[in-house]
Amino acid sequence: MxxxxxxxxxxxxxxxxxxxxxxxxxxxxxxxxxxxxxxxxxxxxxxxxxxxxxxxxxxxxxxxxxxxxxSASYDELVVTVDDGSSPADDAALADSVGLALLVVLESxxxxxxxxxxxxxxxxxxxxxxxxxxxxxxxxxxxxxxxxxxxxGGTSPPVSDLRAQRQVVRAFLGAARTGDFAALLRVLDPDVRLTADTADGATVTIGATEVAAGARFGAQDGARGRGVLVNGRPGFLAWRADGSPLTLLAFVVADGKITAITTISNPARLAALDLPAQPTWK
Structure with a gap:
């Protein structure tokens, strides 16, 4: 019984x-x-x-x-090309609705x-x-x-997702140019950066520390494009040979980035179903 x-x-x-x-x-x-x-x-x-x-x-x-x-403890990631449409209108993101919360919970x-x-x-x-x-x-x-x-919600509405994209683009632009002040403007004071690398996982907390790391990361010169990671804004970069270099997933709340997950571990990237590298002119 x-x-x-x-x-x-x-x-x-x-x-x-x-x-x-x-x-x-x-x-x-x-x-x-x-x-x-x-x-x-x-x-x-x-x-x-x-x-x-x-x-x-x-x-x-x-x-x-x-x-x-x-580490990024959730064991499922849905990564799709971000073409500006709503996740609700994209059948490929159907599985991401239930997974998006896990990204936020990790923070x-x-x-x-x-x-x-x-x-x-x-x-x-x-x-x-x-x-x-x-x-x-x-x-x-x-x-x-x-x-x-x-x-702050597991599946952002279209208007909110558009605003989140803008915050993420501002972050990426500031990281690319090494604009420390601009990075601080889009980072929450208690932002949490989780990095999954071939050498293991590390966590960095605090806007100043994360911004400093982002400035160093701006030297990579890799090419990439916007993606949606479990229905939220992200960025995927490739090496010159077409192999994935880094996947970034962001959590944005009230116009500030509160959490960033970066995956550069080759084994983890190889296990993900990632979009193919686009053909750049």
Missing amino acids: LAEAFEAQRDRLRAVAYRLLGSHADAEDVVQEAWLRLSRQDPAGIHNLSGWLTTVVGRISLDVLRSRRP LRPDERLAFVLHDLFAVPFEEIGQILGRSTDATKMLASRARRKV
């Missing part, structure tokens, strides 16, 4: 873990660990199985997030991510989330509120 009750909860638990971790494999591992912990419990001591399992999955996922090496701290996902997506009370985090109810509400401001 306990196994049957758990199986009835499995799909929901998997959805919670996936939203928290952005990886189907990690989500499956977390759910399996939750079952192992449940199997060692006395069912008579569990008065609300659904709540108990959600708490366990939340705690395990939080441990995974806190111990994870900095959140583990505690913010857990508070937002459990409360806003799965209606877990703040009191229960606070117990997982070891924080008061009011502090947990503040975490969710901060995360909600950063997320």
Whole structure:
């Protein structure tokens, strides 16, 4: 009976873990660990199985997030050519609607991510989330509120997407010319840059630090074009031989770039279904 009750909860638990971790494999591992912990419990001591399992999955996922090496943890990316049309009008971006949130969640701290996902997506009370985090109810509400401001919607409307493109183009133009002041104007003070390279993953936080790195990156001289990464503005650069060099994904909120993910890891780029290099005149 306990196994049957758990199986009835499995799909929901998997959805919670996936939203928290952005990886189907990690989500499956977390759910399996939750079952192992449940199997060692006395069912008579569990008065609300659904709540108990959600708490366990939340705690395990939080441990995974806190111990994870900095990287783009979501394991799916939909990259398409940005021709200026709305993602809603492009059948090739149908899968990106559900994935766009994962890009934004990657910019959140583990505690913010857990508070937002459990409360806003799965209606877990703040009191229960606070117990997982070891924080008061009011502090947990503040975490969710901060995360909600950063997320700001999973699929931007056409007008908002147009404005986001302009911010990203301003960033790329300033990086190309090394205009430090212009870079600072489009970067959020707490912007988070996650770089996935062949040597591993690194995270840089802060507008000044990110702007300095962007100025150095402007020396590459690679050619590229705008793309949409999970429905949000991005940029893809190629080497002279046509092989992909770097993929950039941006998160823009209130006219400022709040998160940037750069992928230059050849193995990761090779695993992605990327648009072909255009023919430049």
